[in-house]
Amino acid sequence: MDMKQYIEEAEAALLHTYNRYQIVWDKGDGMYMYDIEGKKYLDFVSGIAVFALGYNNKAYNDALKAQIDKVIHTSNYYYNIPAIEAAKKIKKVSGMDRVFFTNSGAEAIEGALKAARKYAFNRDGVADHEIIAMNHSFHGRTMGALSVTGNPHYREAFEPLIGNVKFADYNDFDSVKAAVTDKTCAIIFETVQGEGGIHPVDETFLKQVRALCDEKDILLILDEIQCGMGRTGYMYAWQRYGVKPDILTSAKALGCGVPVGAFMLTERVAANSLTSGDHGTTYGGNPLACAAICNVMDQFEELNILENVNEVGEYLYKKLDEVVAKYDYLKEHRGIGLLQGIECNGPVSEIINKAMEKGLLLINAGMNVIRFIPPLIVSKQNVDDMIDILVEAMDSLENK
Numbered sequence: 001m002d003m004k005q006y007i008e009e010a011e012a013a014l015l016h017t018y019n020r021y022q023i024v025w026d027k028g029d030g031m032y033m034y035d036i037e038g039k040k041y042l043d044f045v046s047g048i049a050v051f052a053l054g055y056n057n058k059a060y061n062d063a064l065k066a067q068i069d070k071v072i073h074t075s076n077y078y079y080n081i082p083a084i085e086a087a088k089k090i091k092k093v094s095g096m097d098r099v100f101f102t103n104s105g106a107e108a109i110e111g112a113l114k115a116a117r118k119y120a121f122n123r124d125g126v127a128d129h130e131i132i133a134m135n136h137s138f139h140g141r142t143m144g145a146l147s148v149t150g151n152p153h154y155r156e157a158f159e160p161l162i163g164n165v166k167f168a169d170y171n172d173f174d175s176v177k178a179a180v181t182d183k184t185c186a187i188i189f190e191t192v193q194g195e196g197g198i199h200p201v202d203e204t205f206l207k208q209v210r211a212l213c214d215e216k217d218i219l220l221i222l223d224e225i226q227c228g229m230g231r232t233g234y235m236y237a238w239q240r241y242g243v244k245p246d247i248l249t250s251a252k253a254l255g256c257g258v259p260v261g262a263f264m265l266t267e268r269v270a271a272n273s274l275t276s277g278d279h280g281t282t283y284g285g286n287p288l289a290c291a292a293i294c295n296v297m298d299q300f301e302e303l304n305i306l307e308n309v310n311e312v313g314e315y316l317y318k319k320l321d322e323v324v325a326k327y328d329y330l331k332e333h334r335g336i337g338l339l340q341g342i343e344c345n346g347p348v349s350e351i352i353n354k355a356m357e358k359g360l361l362l363i364n365a366g367m368n369v370i371r372f373i374p375p376l377i378v379s380k381q382n383v384d385d386m387i388d389i390l391v392e393a394m395d396s397l398e399n400k
């Protein structure tokens with residue numbers, strides 16, 4: 001079958017919840033993806049900030065194969081060694097105390113919200129608490145995660161969602177303070193807003209919210225599903241500012257492609273929130289997923305991933321600044337490490353399609369932002385190659 005036939009079959013069988021790019025993938029290798037016609041693409045998407053180690057990574061593949069030959073699933077009614085090792089490694093790099101494994105980012109958010117509500121319930125003996133989330137946030141598509149996602153378009157048809165959620169403006173402390181009541185049990189936001197258009201948290205805002213949470217015994221939940229796992233040059237983005245959350249969520253690059261997420265708690269919150277019988281999952285933390293996490297953590301150390309992110313991230317920043325200066329259509333450049341975005345004076349789909357035609361994968365973040373989220377092994381040479389194609393694409397478009 002050719003690409004067109006596969007796409008027709010896909011559209012006849014899959015629920016149409018995505019407007020997909022017209023590519024059928026065959027395989028990946030390092031920084032490159034190959035479609036089934038053999039066309040090669042330089043990848044600055046990583047499957048949406050997932051494949052940090054590059055495709056067809058041998059050590060990663062070998063670790064998974066070895067675990068497949070032992071056992072891939074056991075059940076959380078028993079212990080398994082990969083889960084124990086993975087939890088220890090996550091504790092070490094995150095500075096958090098307790099880990100609960102999930103199968104996705106959205107499920108990590110669900111768990112985080114439940115932990116926050118249970119914490120407040122234990123303290124007050126009533127269940128009428130409120131959560132404050134941010135406008136333009138993204139936390140996932142399940143009902144709980146959607147409840148704190150600040151995009152009315154995603155929420156509208158699915159109301160009523162979980163109640164008692166208020167929205168404030170990201171990086172606007174006054175709007176957060178105005179939303180706080182005696183019933184507030186948690187404040188949740190991304191340390192860098194991803195889907196909302198690559199907006200890093202303002203350091204002062206983060207510190208002010210932390211102080212407010214401490215003063216009022218409100219839990220700070222940081223969603224680092226996209227910006228965590230080294231993408232900003234720190235394992236978790238909050239570490240740059242030294243402002244530790246009470247609950248932290250992680251996923252995407254955590255398993256580098258094997259579906260896995262986690263929420264982590266400080267000991268104080270863990271000891272006063274979810275307890276036996278309060279939460280569970282059939283697959284979460286299974287040996288295959290946890291073998292992936294273990295290998296990812298090991299390779300992050302061996303390959304000095306954080307150093308590469310800082311070095312190449314800075315280079316990417318400089319290069320993109322130069323491109324933005326050259327074209328009126330490109331308005332503003334934002335981001336940290338290898339999580340960067342260019343906001344345009346209009347939609348970015350034409351630019352992305354043109355780049356794709358020329359063998360470069362980019363993705364948007366909202367209508368008007370081009371997002372740059374390459375695998376974290378990206379080199380300066382890869383950045384130069386990407387810039388060449390981007391500039392070529394821009395030059396070939398009229399009015400850009």
Ligand SMILES: *Cc1c(COP(=O)(O)O)cnc(C)c1O
Nearest residue numbers: 104105106138139140194225226
């Ligand atoms: C992707 C994402 C999620 C949702 O994760 P899924 O694995 O798609 O459920 C939640 N929060 C942020 C910040 C994300 O980028």
